């Protein structure tokens with residue numbers, strides 16, 4: 001670990017402190033003078049081993065030279081500091097030093113010990129300061145946790161890269177947090193001196209989604225207020241939202257917002273459906289990590305919603321059969337096979353195994369115990385209609 005400028009200055013000020021204290025304390029004067037000389041040596045050693053440090057302090061001895069950036073050189077420098085600290089511990093007893101000298105002793109000891117302990121973490125640093133610039137290449141988040149509501153709040157990190165007297169505090173409304181607690185996500189506009197900032201609040205279940213996609217929401221500007229409606233929007237709602245744009249740039253921004261919110265609903269839909277069905281296929285009860293969350297009314301339809309009542313957990317086989325309009329579910333949860341699809345498959349010679357497939361189907365699908373999580377009868381009927389089932393089977 002390099003001897004940083006701050007540490008050098010700390011040493012320098014420690015030496016100065018030692019100097020002051022020793023001058024005014026007769027009993028500890030010898031000890032103080034010796035400690036002062038010791039710090040001068042340690043400081044000199046640091047200057048000699050780091051030409052860049054020397055130059056930055058106005059000492060021209062290493063002018064035009066670079067530090068050795070190797071790990072070995074950093075280790076050697078740290079070892080020298082450890083040896084120096086151990087020597088200090090051997091030669092001086094802090095209890096007999098004047099209060100000022102004791103403070104200098106402890107500051108130096110603490111600085112070296114911290115570097116010693118920090119050595120194993122030397123390659124795990126994350127530069128989050130404004131000048132270091134690493135944050136320009138990796139996403140930065142600025143967030144907090146509300147103990148009271150149990151949700152996270154995130155501010156627009158780009159607006160807070162430096163301290164500004166104009167926005168001295170980070171705030172969020174309680175009702176934003178509470179909405180996020182109940183629906184998983186909420187946004188709020190917060191006036192700042194540099195325009196409005198979009199604050200995003202998410203539940204613990206939506207945290208990963210936010211870190212991956214949700215940062216986009218900070219770009220939504222005045223449309224952030226539409227997020228509340230887009231949380232459970234149908235494709236029709238999305239279309240109306242896009243159509244009401246007042247400029248091309250607003251339309252482009254709204255497309256991004258619609259995409260982001262689709263990803264949000266998708267991220268909510270899958271776990272909610274799988275959880276409701278106990279991670280098992282509603283038809284064959286298999287798990288085998290082959291279970292998907294299927295939409296009853298397909299995503300492309302204007303009435304499709306990403307709610308658990310429009311979902312059903314199906315294994316790959318039964319999901320495929322459902323999507324191919326071979327399989328359907330009536331509002332009474334009865335399982336039906338589409339005779340028109342079977343006929344079409346027979347005509348093209350791809351109906352092998354249909355009898356076995358049909359014979360293995362139970363009479364009813366297994367639905368969640370909670371009534372609110374069961375498929376909506378209305379959506380089930382629409383699902384059959386959209387899959388081309390004959391009208392006598394749509395009920």
Ligand SMILES: [Zn+2]
Pocket residue numbers: 281282283284285286314315316317318
């Ligand atoms: Zn199945």
